[in-house]
Amino acid sequence: MGEALIIDAVRTPRGSGKPGKGALVNLHPQHLAATVLKALQQRNNLKTEDIDDVIWGTSAQKGMQGGDMGRMAALDAGFDVRVSGVTLDRFCGSGITAASMAAAQIRSGMEDLIIAGGTEMMSLITTISQQERAAGLKSLMMGSGNERLAERHPQSHQGVCADAIASMEGITREELDAFSLESQRRAGVAIKEGRFDKSIVPVVDDAGNVILAKDEYPRPQTTAADLAALKPSFDQIADMPVDANGTTFRKLINRRYPDLKIEAFHHAGSSSGVVDGAAALLIASEEYARKHGLKARARIVATANIGDDPTLMLNAPGPAAKKVLAKAGLTINDIDLWEINEAFAVVVEKFIRDLGLDREKVNVNGGAIALGHPIGATGAVLIGTVLDELERRNLKRGLITMCAAGGMAPAIIIERV
Secondary structure, eight states: OOOEEEEEEEEOOOEEOSTTTSTTTTSOHHHHHHHHHHHHHHHHTOOGGGOOEEEEEOSOOOGGGOSOHHHHHHHHTTOOTTOEEEEEOBTBTHHHHHHHHHHHHHHTTSOSEEEEEEEEEHHHHHHHHHHHHHTTOOOGGGTTTOHHHHHHSOOOOHHHHHHHHHHHHTOOHHHHHHHHHHHHHHHHHHHHTTTTTTTBOOEEOTTSOEEEOSOSOOOTTOOHHHHHTSOOSSHHHHTOBOSTTOOBHHHHHHHHOTTOOOOOOOOGGGBOOOEEEEEEEEEEEHHHHHHTTOOOOEEEEEEEEEEOOTTTOSOOHHHHHHHHHHHHTOOGGGOSEEEEOOSBHHHHHHHHHHHTOOGGGBSBTBOHHHHOOOHHHHHHHHHHHHHHHHHHHTOOEEEEEOOBTTTEEEEEEEEEO
16 A cells, blocks of 8 residues: 655634634635645646646535535636536535545545645635524524434534533643633744744735734633633634524533533633635545655554534544554654644643653644634644654654544544655
């Protein structure tokens, strides 16, 4: 079985996802996807007719994000019409899954050159969600309105799940705020030192005017007092009715954990930022890279997927990391850098504690709390971020994982070559 080699990794800057306010909000999501596809083609002098497939992650495939963005973005990027594309949804884990599927295709010998990545415009999805709530549609967290599934596997609001886990684990608001403050600090250092510059490609309009060239969301000036002053975001949401019977998000969790008192901990400063963005990875077989003079930056060592309790939703990254390590025949000590998506502060805090990790090896350049979480793109963003940092520090291996709705987590290990 051959190797799946990462040739290059690019991403757009992450724009604020507040409807009507961020720099990218008026663009079509396909434009963001096409931006990173074109960047990979230009940076690597690709013959686009050689690209076997574009495997793309987009979680909310609604409105302008519907219609197989992988294929449409390839066309929008001016790729040869023979380049096919597919779009998948593993919620937040979509970007890692896209890379994992690309690696499997290449390692099996079925394909030779694939672009994997994802796009999410949270500004667009926020607007659509508001429209759906106004129309009285049932919550996705209830299992797409399936009351029978909700009885068997109650699925609550993810922010309420974060508070539930912190309550269950005895992790305090002060500890979560301290983690969040460090995310902002590390992101600020990374931006100041240009650690993201290698992968970021500016977003331009059709006339070539630069729309956004740097991440728009970070607030490195954030202080501990700023975070302490923020009110919890999910206390009222926890008691919001989600059906005609008066079921609330809190009650959905208490169906499974009747004795759990859910305290309110997380707020805007300890939750992932709402942003727009896209990212992509160029993945090739050894034979194709050799024949076409492409220099590999890393290889994909192993991938894994796992499910966990869907009611608490956010606890699968730890089991996913252990599974992918076992597949690779590696231990925790073999990993130089860890990247766990900061969906909420408690996700990474619990992960670090459960695995006994050195905090100086985890999310070393900050994470989604400081930089934002463009759902379907984030996995590809994080793989590129780890790759850049492994090179900068002259280290060898990185492990990337993240929680996903439904109580899932994909994981991937990469190794410099």
